[in-house]
Amino acid sequence: MSESVKMGRRPVLAALSAVGLGGAPFIARAQSPIVIKFSHVVADKTPKGQASLKFKELAEAKLPGKVQVQVFPNSQLFGDGKEMEALLLGDVQMIAPSLSKFDRYTKKIQIFDLPFLFDDMEAVDRFQHSAAGQSLLDSIKPRGLQGLAFWHNGLKQLSTNKDKLERPEDVKGLKFRIQASDVLETQFRAMGANPQKMAFGEVYQALQTGVVDGQENTWSNMYSQKFHEVQKTIAESNHGVIDYMVVTNSKWWDGLPPDVRKGLAEAMAEATEYGNKLAGDFNARDKKLIGEAGKARIQQLTKDDVAAWRKAMEPVLKKFEGDIGADLIAAAQKSNR
Numbered sequence: 001m002s003e004s005v006k007m008g009r010r011p012v013l014a015a016l017s018a019v020g021l022g023g024a025p026f027i028a029r030a031q032s033p034i035v036i037k038f039s040h041v042v043a044d045k046t047p048k049g050q051a052s053l054k055f056k057e058l059a060e061a062k063l064p065g066k067v068q069v070q071v072f073p074n075s076q077l078f079g080d081g082k083e084m085e086a087l088l089l090g091d092v093q094m095i096a097p098s099l100s101k102f103d104r105y106t107k108k109i110q111i112f113d114l115p116f117l118f119d120d121m122e123a124v125d126r127f128q129h130s131a132a133g134q135s136l137l138d139s140i141k142p143r144g145l146q147g148l149a150f151w152h153n154g155l156k157q158l159s160t161n162k163d164k165l166e167r168p169e170d171v172k173g174l175k176f177r178i179q180a181s182d183v184l185e186t187q188f189r190a191m192g193a194n195p196q197k198m199a200f201g202e203v204y205q206a207l208q209t210g211v212v213d214g215q216e217n218t219w220s221n222m223y224s225q226k227f228h229e230v231q232k233t234i235a236e237s238n239h240g241v242i243d244y245m246v247v248t249n250s251k252w253w254d255g256l257p258p259d260v261r262k263g264l265a266e267a268m269a270e271a272t273e274y275g276n277k278l279a280g281d282f283n284a285r286d287k288k289l290i291g292e293a294g295k296a297r298i299q300q301l302t303k304d305d306v307a308a309w310r311k312a313m314e315p316v317l318k319k320f321e322g323d324i325g326a327d328l329i330a331a332a333q334k335s336n337r
C-alpha cells in the first residue's frame, strides 16, 4: 500500500481516458476526498460523541468534496490500548483519548489525573487555554503525534457495588477499574483499594460480573454505558477530571494540502467550542437521569467527607510532582480562582 493511501489520503481514484479532438489521448483525473477515520470509545450521546459528529459536519461543509470524515464511536473500530497504535500506523487519522491514556507518550499530560487539582471545569478550561496548557498539545510531537484540541467531558464521581460510600475507608480492599494511568493506580492504592487497568469497553461487564467492585467516571459516561444499573452507590466526589485530547498523526497532518489543514483546524476549533459548551449540560442531565432511574443511589458528600478524600489522595501529588514538573502544576493551580 502506498504511504498516502495508508495515511488516509487516496490520491486519484477515477482516471478517465478519452481521445481528444486532435486524436491525442488525454487523461482527466478526478480527485477523491481525503478520508479521515475518527475513532473513539464512548457513545454518540456524550460530549465527545457529539463533538466528533459536529467536527464531521463542519469539516465536510468547509471542504466540500475534499474530505470525508467517518466517525466510529463505542470502540467499534479500535478500543483503548489499540487506537494510539492504529493512529501511528495510519489505520485511523483522528482519535480523542481521555487525558489519562497518554502516560506512555508523555509524563506531562498526567497532570490532569492529579486528584483535586482543579476546583471546577472553568479552572480546567482556563488551564487548557493558557500557554502552559497549549504547550501540551505539542508535547507528544516527538512521538509522532500532534494534539489538535482539548475536549471536555467533566468531573469524575466514584461508584461501587456497596451501600456505603462516604469516606476513603469505604473503598479499602475493593477492586476498582481504572484507565491506563499510573497516577490513577497510585490514587487508589493510597486509599488501600486495588486498582485494575482495563479498557473502557470492558467496564460494564466487569462491574456486572463482580470482576471489579467499582470505578470512577463522569455522569455522562456512567449513564450512557448503564454503569448505574450494575452499581449500588455513586458518590458525588468531583475528585478529578476526565477530558480529552484530539490527536492526529503528525506526519499525516503536516503532509496535508495547506487549504485542507486550515479548513480542518477551523472545523476543529468550532467543534471544540460546540462540544465543550454541551459537556456541562450533558453531565447535569445524566446525573438527573441516573437519579430518576432509581437503580444506584447518589451519595452527596459533606465538606468534611470531601476533605477526607482529598487528604487520602494527597500522596499522589508528591509522587508525581517530579515527573510532571512543579512549574506545570503551579500553572494549573493558578487557574483556580
Ligand code: LMR
Pocket (backbone or CB within 6 Å): 041, 042, 097, 098, 153, 179, 199, 200, 217, 221, 242
Ligand atoms: C474511560 O476510559 O473511563 C473514559 O475515559 C472513556 C472516555 O473516553 O471517556
